[in-house]
Amino acid sequence: MEPDNRFPPSSPEPSTGEPRNQAGTRIGLQLRLNQLIFDRELIVGDLDLSLVGGEITCLLGPSGVGKSSILKILAGFIPLPPESWIECSDGRPVTGRISYMDQHDLLLPWATVLENIVIGGRLRGESPDLARARELLHRVGLENWEGARPATLSGGMRQRVALARTLMDDSPIVLMDEPFSALDAITRFRLQGLAADLLKDKTVLLITHDPMEALRLGHTIHVLSGHPVTLSLPYSPDGPIPRDPADDALRHYYSEIMASLALATADTP
Amino acid sequence: MKLFRILITIGGLLLFWGAVTKIAELPKFILPSPLIVLMALIENAGLIAENALTTAVEIILGLVFGITFGMMSALAISAYHPVRQWVFPVLIASQAIPVFAVAPLLVLWLGYGIAPKVVMGTLIIYFPVTVGFLDGLNRTETAWLNLAGLLQQSHQRSRFANIYTLYRYIKIPFALPSLASGIRVAAAIAPIGAIVGEWVGSSSGLGFLMLHANARVQTDLMFASLLVLSLMAITLYYLVDHALRYILPWQPDKDTPAPS
Numbered sequence: 001m002e003p004d005n006r007f008p009p010s011s012p013e014p015s016t017g018e019p020r021n022q023a024g025t026r027i028g029l030q031l032r033l034n035q036l037i038f039d040r041e042l043i044v045g046d047l048d049l050s051l052v053g054g055e056i057t058c059l060l061g062p063s064g065v066g067k068s069s070i071l072k073i074l075a076g077f078i079p080l081p082p083e084s085w086i087e088c089s090d091g092r093p094v095t096g097r098i099s100y101m102d103q104h105d106l107l108l109p110w111a112t113v114l115e116n117i118v119i120g121g122r123l124r125g126e127s128p129d130l131a132r133a134r135e136l137l138h139r140v141g142l143e144n145w146e147g148a149r150p151a152t153l154s155g156g157m158r159q160r161v162a163l164a165r166t167l168m169d170d171s172p173i174v175l176m177d178e179p180f181s182a183l184d185a186i187t188r189f190r191l192q193g194l195a196a197d198l199l200k201d202k203t204v205l206l207i208t209h210d211p212m213e214a215l216r217l218g219h220t221i222h223v224l225s226g227h228p229v230t231l232s233l234p235y236s237p238d239g240p241i242p243r244d245p246a247d248d249a250l251r252h253y254y255s256e257i258m259a260s261l262a263l264a265t266a267d268t269p
Numbered sequence: 270m271k272l273f274r275i276l277i278t279i280g281g282l283l284l285f286w287g288a289v290t291k292i293a294e295l296p297k298f299i300l301p302s303p304l305i306v307l308m309a310l311i312e313n314a315g316l317i318a319e320n321a322l323t324t325a326v327e328i329i330l331g332l333v334f335g336i337t338f339g340m341m342s343a344l345a346i347s348a349y350h351p352v353r354q355w356v357f358p359v360l361i362a363s364q365a366i367p368v369f370a371v372a373p374l375l376v377l378w379l380g381y382g383i384a385p386k387v388v389m390g391t392l393i394i395y396f397p398v399t400v401g402f403l404d405g406l407n408r409t410e411t412a413w414l415n416l417a418g419l420l421q422q423s424h425q426r427s428r429f430a431n432i433y434t435l436y437r438y439i440k441i442p443f444a445l446p447s448l449a450s451g452i453r454v455a456a457a458i459a460p461i462g463a464i465v466g467e468w469v470g471s472s473s474g475l476g477f478l479m480l481h482a483n484a485r486v487q488t489d490l491m492f493a494s495l496l497v498l499s500l501m502a503i504t505l506y507y508l509v510d511h512a513l514r515y516i517l518p519w520q521p522d523k524d525t526p527a528p529s
Contacts, residue, residue, distance in 0.1 A: 076422075077415045096422040106416055110442050110519045120420035123434045149519060169420070 026053035027097070027172045027203055028089035029074070036069055036081050043069050045228040051173075053089055056196075056204040056241060058214040059231075060257065061224030062265045067207045070229075071175050074205065075100050099171040103178040105158040107150040107165075113137065114146040117165045129168075136164040139198060156187035160194070167198055174199060176206045180213065192216050196242040211257050215250050216242050223260040232260055301489040309489035310496065316478070321497050323474040327383050327463040328505065331390020335455060338391065339398025340448065346399075347406040347440070348432060360399070368392050369465050376470040386474070390462030394455040401451020405444025413439060446520045449513040456509040460502045 029051040036044040043066045051057045059067050072078040074086065075098060086094050107116045117136060118128030137143050140160040150158055159179065166174060179195070180188040196217055208214055214221045215237060223232040237243065237253050244250075283303050289295070290302040297305055310317065342360070345352045368389060375385035417439050421431050467476025475498045482490040514520075 072415075075415070075419055077418075098419060098422070100416060100419050102412055102416065104412060106410075106413055108439070108442065110445075110517075119438060122438050123417055123420050123431075125426060125430055125434050151519065 025090070025172050026201060028053035029094065029173060029203060029205075030087045030089075031070070031074060032085050032087075033070070033073065034081060034083040036066075036073065036078070038069075042228040047229070047231060049222070049231060051203050051205055052220065053172075053203050054201045055219035056199065056206055056217050058206045058208055058218030058221045059224055060208055060211060060214045060218075060221055060261065061229070062261065063209055065224050065227075066229040067209075067224055068177055071177050071205060071207050074098070075175050094173065097171050098173045098175060099166045099169055101162055101166040101174070101176045101179045103181055105150070105155075105162040107158055107161055109150055112147050112149060113142065113153070113161050116150065116161055117168050119165065120169050133164070133168060136167055137161075140164045140194060154187075156183055156191060159183060159191060163191070163195060163198065172203055174202045174204045176204065178207055178209065181209065188213070193242050211254060211261065212245050214257070215253060216245055221253075221257065223257060225260070225263060298486045298488045301492060305489045306492040306496065309487075310493035313490055313493065317475075317494060317497055320473050320475050320478045320494070321501065323383065324460070324463050324467070324476065324498070325501060327386040327466070327474065328390060328459045328501070330383070330387040331394055331462050332455060332459050334387065334391040335394025335459075336398050336452060339395045339451070339455075340402055342395070342399045343402035343406060343448075344436070344441075346403055348436065360396075364396055368462070372465050372469040375466070381470050381472050383474075385469075386463045386466030386471070389466040390459055393458055393462040397454040397458070398448070398451040401454070402444055402448040405447025406440050408447070409440050409443050413443070445517055449517060449520070452513060453506070453510060456506050457502070459505065460498065464498070 031047075031049045031051075033044055033047040033049070035042060035046065047070070049057075049059075049070065059070065061067050069078060073080060073084075074094075076095075080086065088094050088097075108119065111119070114130065114133055114137070115122075117133040118130065121128040134143070134146065137146055140163055142157060142160055142164070145153065145157070150161070153161065159182075162179070166176075176195075180191050183191065192213060206214075206217060219236065219241065221235040221237075223235075224230070225232065235253055235257060237250055239247070239249065287303050290297075290300055301309070342356075346357050346360075347353070371392070372385070372389060375388050379385040379388065417435055421435070463474065464476040467474040468480055471477040475494045479491050479494045482488070482494065
């Protein structure tokens with residue numbers, strides 16, 4: 001839809017009807033950002049972010065710090081600023097290999113749960129893979145709700161549908177913008193576990209303001225602070241995802257991250 | 270309960286009307302009593318029904334054409350930038366011309382049949398439908414457009430194909446509630462076109478009958494025709510309203526705030 005200035009005009013991709021699905025491939029991602037200016041204000045300046053292939057990277061920071069801007073640049077919602085670039089570890093463009101999940105479920109109110117999951121295929125004019133959609137519905141535990149309208153579901157269920165839709169294309173890269181922030185504690189906890197399971201082998205960028213969520217899900221955690229925003233050095237707690245937040249080993253990380261966050265909040269106007 | 274309230278209101282108004290004619294002793298060619306109007310209605314039932322049918326056909330055809338053209342215009346304006354730049358301003362400016370002023374011209378061009386009335390109705394209905402639908406089409410949530418754009422990222426498809434599916438699956442459904450508001454307004458004002466058209470020049474229709482009765486001081490027949498016309502207009506509005514509610518059961522009325 002919009003001009004894709006993310007890549008030098010190297011290859012117009014001689015497409016040979018290659019499928020979108022590339023399950024199994026782990027793709028690392030490198031973002032080099034040189035000054036994102038919005039309304040004459042420097043939001044992000046001089047930032048390097050790398051996502052390890054097949055792992056979850058968390059960006060943790062207080063609201064209004066510009067976390068979402070970074071994600072939106074990766075997703076292409078904000079055009080890539082000049083002298084910035086995005087590079088995949090396999091050297092191919094990132095276009096068409098990203099799935100996105102928002103804080104709001106963004107479900108279509110008129111469509112059934114099943115139709116909401118296959119909307120990507122519909123928008124591309126393909127005939128939707130209903131079998132795969134049903135399998136995903138089963139995996140998020142909503143197999144009995146495929147004919148329901150979103151308005152009849154609870155917030156947690158709606159977000160599970162959104163998760164299934166995000167996984168439908170099986171893109172190797174998944175961007176998540178505070179996907180569980182609108183949910184109550186228990187529902188959020190369960191969904192984090194489910195997401196960790198379903199996002200295995202995907203390269204994930206997860207934006208959150210919740211240190212617990214970051215510690216539970218993130219292989220790598222960066223704290224964002226300052227104005228313009230800067231990245232902290234990565235925290236990389238051990239242990240398989242999802243981690244148990246009651247784990248003693250995490251306590252040390254928790255206090256360190258909290259201290260870093262407190263500083264970050266003090267910096268923010 | 271609602272029906273009860275409506276009946277009370279109608280009964281009260283009729284009583285008041287009757288009382289006024291009785292107390293003021295108005296002659297029946299100035300203000301006939303409800304009873305006289307009712308008798309005129311029964312006496313001329315065949316005549317009124319015949320003319321009401323003409324008017325109903327004009328209204329419905331006007332509604333169909335107005336809604337069809339209105340929807341097509343809104344889609345063209347929304348999807349194709351040059352149309353928005355060149356045609357939309359003309360459309361807005363055209364609304365400065367009172368449709369009633371055009372009525373004699375339409376009769377001159379199209380004769381005394383139902384054609385000029387249908388055109389009048391179409392002209393009146395076209396604008397609210399266009400504006401309502403266009404407003405809805407332009408207000409698709411940015412978050413959804415972003416997501417749809419991402420879902421469509423693929424190398425194979427033409428821009429046109431992407432726009433088509435974007436409208437088909439996202440933009441048009443999101444705009445339907447706004448279109449419905451436009452159609453409700455259209456249904457409420459649809460009879461105006463037909464009646465004005467009939468006043469300017471016609472050989473049948475309720476407007477024609479009223480004008481005819483007025484000239485012969487058959488005030489009771491005038492009132493009877495007016496009554497039938499009002500009933501037609503109200504029925505039309507409620508039918509359209511109910512149909513729209515039935516078609517759009519998910520319509521976010523007021524409770525669910527849209528995602529931002």
